[in-house]
Amino acid sequence: MTTLLWLQTGSCGGDTMSILCADSPSVEELVDSYGIEFLWQPSLSAEPKKHLDAVLDAILEDRLVLDILCVEGSIMTGPNGSGMYDPYRGRSKMSLILQLADKAAYLVAMGTCAAYGGVHAAPPNPTDCLGLQFDKQNPGGLLSIDWRSRAGRPVVNVSGCPAHPNAMSKTLAMLASGLPLELDHLNRPRAFFNTMVHQGCTRNEYHEYDVEDSEFGGKGCMFFNLGCKGPVTMAICNTELWNGRGSKTRAGVPCFGCTSADFPSDQDLFRTEKIGPIPVSLPLGVERANYMAYKSLAHEAAPERVLNKTMDP
Secondary structure (H helix, E strand, C coil): CEEEEEEECECCCHHHHHHCCCCCCCHHHHHHCCCEEEEECCCCCCCCHHHHHHHHHHHHCCCCCEEEEEEECEEECCCCCCCCCCEECCEEHHHHHHHHHCCEEEEEEECHHHHHCHHHHCCCCCCCEECCCEECCEECCCCCCCCCCCCCCCCEEECECCECHHHHHHHHHHHHHCCCCCECCCCCEHHHCCCECCCCCCCHHHHHCCCECCCCCCCCECCCCCCCCHHHCECCCCCCCECCCECCHHHCCCCCCCCCCCCCCCCCCCCCCEECCEECCCCCCCCHHHHHHHHHHHHHCCCHHHHCCCCCC
């Protein structure tokens, strides 16, 4: 049996709502097939709040072993470093997380807010929010970058706003099964952050031939004019569809780059910043000089079906 405690700090609850939609594995399978015991989860636990109080006391007094601590939401450190903008039982959740982190075998940040600060840490950040082990893309958050859990692991960052349901459930299944979980430079599980949102996007051919939309509602690429960050964002949104059906780009909405440490960017979400005709942020792994030459040729070579946007969706 693997014990799991899920706490919400500065959160909208979106990651909880997301994991309820997980299907590979589902929450039910996490319990039945992977032996995870949910000591407390805000939307799943049927017990009254005093049950959580008893669980917390038992963990902190070493009467109950905590295997996985999941934190959803940014850590509010204000005012003046007290953390009392987000209190619990007369103390700050910030201090509670610090104590519980040292008891847990694994600490998992569920969502970009817990991982890097997210929306709440965007300027002007009035509550002094940050992530568990990162402050945006800067190493060191509530915990130092050198901090390690009881099992010797850094914080596992399953980022997203909200995080992908199956990325969360699979991460938990791997931890419960004792499987190796390789992390990238932002402590995200490589298994779920090794492809770009661009990969698997149904608008890829439009992108390759530089056929872009300048208004919403079309079929063309949204990277060049409408702020889509699919080619620069690592996530599985188009390779493992949400609810097995869709994604932002398939619904005609630009990728906002919500799995990135600097999300949300301090600029218009629906506008692509460019130098001349070329976006400032290029697809990952692409050199600017080569990109400019390639794109000018690609548009001229585009087939009629692409130029006329008559491809099948």
